[in-house]
Amino acid sequence: xxxxxxxxxxxxxxxxxxxxxxxxxxxxxxxxxxxxxxxxxxxxxxxxxxxxxxxxxxxxxxxxxxxxxxxxxxxxxxxxxxxxxxxxxxxxxxxxxxxxxxxxxxxxxxxxxxxxxxxxxxxxxxxxxxxxxxxxxxxxxxxxxxxxxxxxxxxxxxxxxxxxxxxxxxxxxxxxxxxxxxxxxxxxxxxxxxxxxxxxxxxxxxxxxxxxxxxxxxxxxxxxxxxxxxxxxxxxxxxxxxxxxxxxxxxxxxxxxxxxxxxxxxxxxxxxxxxxxxxxxxxxxxxxxxxxxxxxxxxxxxxxxxxxxxxxxxxxxxxxxxxxxxxxxxxxxxxxxxxxxxxxxxxxxxxxxxxxxxxxxxxxxxxxxxxxxxxxxxxxxxxx
Amino acid sequence: xxxxxxxxxxxxxxxxxxxxxxxxxxxxxxxxxxxxxxxxxxxxxxxxxxxxxxxxxxxxxxxxxxxxxxxxxxxxxxxxxxxxxxxxxxxxxxxxxxxxxxxxxxxxxxxxxxxxxxxxxxxxxxxxxxxxxxxxxxxxxxxxxxxxxxxxxxxxxxxxxxxxxxxxxxxxxxxxxxxxxxxxxxxxxxxxxxxxxxxxxxxxxxxxxxxxxxxxxxxxxxxxxxxxxxxxxxxxxxxxxxxxxxxxxxxxxxxxxxxxxxxxxxxxxxxxxxx
Numbered sequence: 001x002x003x004x005x006x007x008x009x010x011x012x013x014x015x016x017x018x019x020x021x022x023x024x025x026x027x028x029x030x031x032x033x034x035x036x037x038x039x040x041x042x043x044x045x046x047x048x049x050x051x052x053x054x055x056x057x058x059x060x061x062x063x064x065x066x067x068x069x070x071x072x073x074x075x076x077x078x079x080x081x082x083x084x085x086x087x088x089x090x091x092x093x094x095x096x097x098x099x100x101x102x103x104x105x106x107x108x109x110x111x112x113x114x115x116x117x118x119x120x121x122x123x124x125x126x127x128x129x130x131x132x133x134x135x136x137x138x139x140x141x142x143x144x145x146x147x148x149x150x151x152x153x154x155x156x157x158x159x160x161x162x163x164x165x166x167x168x169x170x171x172x173x174x175x176x177x178x179x180x181x182x183x184x185x186x187x188x189x190x191x192x193x194x195x196x197x198x199x200x201x202x203x204x205x206x207x208x209x210x211x212x213x214x215x216x217x218x219x220x221x222x223x224x225x226x227x228x229x230x231x232x233x234x235x236x237x238x239x240x241x242x243x244x245x246x247x248x249x250x251x252x253x254x255x256x257x258x259x260x261x262x263x264x265x266x267x268x269x270x271x272x273x274x275x276x277x278x279x280x281x282x283x284x285x286x287x288x289x290x291x292x293x294x295x296x297x298x299x300x301x302x303x304x305x306x307x308x309x310x311x312x313x314x315x316x317x318x319x320x321x322x323x324x325x326x327x328x329x330x331x332x333x334x335x336x337x338x339x340x341x342x343x344x345x346x347x348x349x350x351x352x353x354x355x356x357x358x359x360x361x362x363x364x365x366x367x368x369x370x371x372x373x374x375x376x377x378x379x380x381x382x383x384x
Numbered sequence: 385x386x387x388x389x390x391x392x393x394x395x396x397x398x399x400x401x402x403x404x405x406x407x408x409x410x411x412x413x414x415x416x417x418x419x420x421x422x423x424x425x426x427x428x429x430x431x432x433x434x435x436x437x438x439x440x441x442x443x444x445x446x447x448x449x450x451x452x453x454x455x456x457x458x459x460x461x462x463x464x465x466x467x468x469x470x471x472x473x474x475x476x477x478x479x480x481x482x483x484x485x486x487x488x489x490x491x492x493x494x495x496x497x498x499x500x501x502x503x504x505x506x507x508x509x510x511x512x513x514x515x516x517x518x519x520x521x522x523x524x525x526x527x528x529x530x531x532x533x534x535x536x537x538x539x540x541x542x543x544x545x546x547x548x549x550x551x552x553x554x555x556x557x558x559x560x561x562x563x564x565x566x567x568x569x570x571x572x573x574x575x576x577x578x579x580x581x582x583x584x585x586x587x588x589x590x591x592x593x594x595x596x597x598x599x600x601x602x603x604x605x606x607x608x609x610x611x612x613x614x615x616x617x618x619x620x621x622x623x624x625x626x627x628x629x630x631x632x633x634x635x636x637x638x639x640x641x642x643x644x645x646x647x648x649x650x651x652x653x654x655x656x657x658x659x
Contacts (some may be wrong), residue, residue: 307549310444310482310500317549318572352482353504370549375559 014220034049047074054111054125055090057379061331063091063129063342064304064361068117069100079366080118080347084180085124087212087361087372088379091128093176093301093342096198097134098160099146102367105138111167114284122171128343129174129218129301132161140188148188148356158207174216176257176301177204180223182240186231192235194243198252203242203250219253220244221301224261224276233374238283255296255339258284260303260327262311267327278303283339298333304343307371308358321374330377419478427630434473438464440499441482445655446594447500447618458651460498463517466645467636485542486511487591488636489621497621512624514633515647522552524597524609525578526588531608532587545569545577545586552577552590555614559590575599582606592616594654601655 015248071077082094094117102108107355121128134146139153149157165175180186183196205217222237229236241256251373262269262278279301288294304327306313307320315323323344331341347362361372368376429595430436441461448458456477466537468475475603480488485497490510500520503513514526524533531538540563548570560566569586573596580586580601588597593616596608620637640646 087489130430310441312443316547317553317574318547318570319549321549350506351504353486353507367554373548 006382011255015126020146022220029268036249049119049123050078052123052125053085054262055085055088057088057090057320058329058381059088059332059379060090060202061340062087062328062379063093063300063340064089064346064377065342065344066092066346067095067348069095069097071182074120076349076366077117079115079153080362081120081124081126082251082363083368084126084346087376089342090127091340091342091373092121092346093129093131093136094121095131096164097146098132099134099136099138099159101164102136102138102160104136106159109163112202114164118168118171127174128168128172129299129340130164130168130172130298131178131179131221131301132164133178134320146359147186148190148226151196151199154203158203159201161204162207162211165208167210170214172215174218174255174299176221177207177253179203179221180259181271182222182225182227182235182237186223187328191232192240194235195247198247199251201249201252214229216254217252218257218299218301219249220284221259224280226274226276237280238287241284244289245266250291250293256284256288256298256300257305258298260300260341261344262303262305262323262327264315264321267330278323278330281338294337297337298335299339300341300343302344303327303341304359306353306355311355311358313324314355314358317370321371322342324371325374326379328375329352339373389654396406404646407540417530418492424626426623426626427562427632429627430471430473430476430629435473435476436464436468436473437478437495439480439497440464441480441485442479443482444500446598451557455538457611459498459518459649460650462649463640464496464498465648466640467633470639471632476644482535489623495623495626496633500536500618501621503617503619510624512622512626512630514620514622514630515524515637516619517637518618518650519612519615520556520618521612521616522590522614523589523593523596523612524588525581525600525606526582526603526609528607530588530607533607536613537613539563539566539588541565542587543567543569543585545571547571547574547577547591550574551614552592578603578606597650597654601651 008188039326065082066084068077068080070082074356081092096114100113103110111165118128135149135157139156140148140150161177165172178200182192184190184192187193201219202350207214208217220241222240223234224237225235227236257282260278260281263276263278267278269277269279271277271282273283282297285298288296305315305320305323307317308314328341330340344359346367347360348357348364350364351357360369361375362368415510422569427613432510440448440456442450442456442458446458448456448460456479461477464477465476467474478494480494482499485494485499485501486504486507488495503516526532532542536559539559542565543554544559546556546568553570556568572582574591576585577589577591578595578599581589582605590613593608593612602610621632622633
């Protein structure tokens with residue numbers, strides 16, 4: 001009977017369709033399961049921190065300024081810090097921009113990247129000098145640079161300093177407040193203002209000590225410059241430091257951060273008020289002594305020599321090695337008031353394709369330059 | 385017409401309409417691309433004005449420098465003029481800091497930049513680069529007839545002079561891993577390293593090609609290896625959206641190479657030819 005046949009067909013088709021649906025559902029669940037497993041696996045750290053290391057060196061004042069702010073991949077952060085340790089430098093200066101941690105609002109707390117840097121630096125046995133600055137958009141007027149901070153927002157910056165110091169405790173023993181405030185471009189393209197910087201230092205210092213009384217606060221980090229009085233570009237660093245003391249800075253920093261670029265001159269080129277060279281650091285110290293602050297140490301948190309083949313302030317590569325090693329040695333033997341020399345810059349994430357590339361110790365693909373190998377030999381106490 | 389047939393017909397029409405739209409889009413894209421290639425405002429401007437605006441930093445002799453009268457002189461200056469002459473226009477040289485040249489081309493402030501500039505793979509989204517016009521990488525230099533200039537293997541047990549701290553030094557240290565008995569002799573400059581070979585204190589030198597050309601031009605005792613150990617080619621920087629100019633620069637370089645102009649410039653400024 002035709003009707004029977006139709007009914008028979010439907011009876012057979014229904015279980016088959018149900019079967020397909022079940023099969024599809026099963027496949028979907030299996031796929032979801034696989035996806036969940038993949039997500040869990042991906043969330044696992046792919047780079048291990050590794051065992052605790054120590055830096056072996058004959059010169060405990062050796063240091064470098066790393067450039068990990070723009071380094072995304074964890075293995076590169078680890079490799080950079082491993083290579084610093086293997087070179088024999090116990091100190092690093094690294095930048096921790098406020099705007100990266102709290103990009104949209106106060107208390108946002110995006111600490112993942114800085115946690116990663118500190119974790120690996122600690123594992124490599126490195127002492128971190130953390131440079132703090134770079135203002136998020138919410139803490140400054142529209143169309144201003146991230147280096148622009150008004151006094152009304154010093155308290156918000158102080159909160160960031162407090163959180164940073166509290167979070168990293170003993171892993172970050174030193175912090176630098178701001179960078180090169182004696183240059184207009186580093187002061188948000190405003191006329192520089194030593195008294196206002198001292199107020200920033202006071203707020204930051206107070207908050208840092210609230211978080212960890214043992215943390216050492218570095219002030220200054222002044223750019224060596226011979227800017228004439230009234231220059232729109234900046235203020236002579238020696239004058240600026242005096243102006244800082246005049247504004248009552250002394251109680252609000254434990255160590256002076258200095259920048260010491262050698263230009264074409266050797267590190268033992270005598271210091272002079274009208275010359276920019278490595279020994280200019282001695283003139284900063286004289287200002288400190290004159291202001292009754294001679295017991296306070298100095299740390300060089302930027303500096304060094306450049307061997308670009310065509311930059312007018314560069315030297316030949318061999319001369320750069322010679323001057324760099326002599327500078328590390330000078331810090332150790334001649335300058336008891338100097339605690340560390342962190343030279344600019346260890347490694348860039350990518351080539352800058354400017355003279356800046358010729359400040360580095362290691363190429364972007366982690367090939368050690370000759371200066372790295374010679375600094376390593378020096379740190380191992382081998383004769384050059 | 386039965387309903388099922390009507391539906392089927394409608395579906396067929398929809399598919400055909402979809403295919404037609406895709407084909408139409410493809411034709412439009414192809415036309416746009418073709419028209420785009422044909423248009424090159426930079427090249428048009430060069431043709432209209434008769435001037436090719438070339439940027440360089442005249443502080444890197446013998447590639448570019450200023451003479452006593454403040455006029456730009458050097459290999460790159462002559463190259464720019466030779467290319468411009470090949471097109472029947474004039475090269476207008478614009479002095480600019482080395483670090484800003486690529487950005488100036490990208491921003492349209494210059495038509496091109498010729499300033500001993502290396503190829504920069506990370507900038508290929510911003511600008512275009514010509515074929516290399518000069519090789520400035522590392523080469524071995526050894527006495528004429530020495531096996532060191534034929535094969536790297538011949539360096540085993542030899543004395544190799546380098547400029548201390550240079551890229552040649554880095555590469556020599558790597559070579560020493562391969563030949564542990566290779567003796568490295570660091571010098572203050574590439575010229576001092578080459579002199580050490582000339583005077584028999586070293587068996588070979590690993591230096592940049594330009595220093596090697598300049599030295600061997602005046603010392604027939606030494607020869608340059610044909611093999612470049614580490615390449616560092618210099619290229620011309622061009623606007624990315626100037627396909628005609630890019631093509632014309634390529635053609636000009638080929639022609640200047642073929643007619644011996646590049647060799648003549650090399651001999652004039654480095655004292656010897658690159659081949």
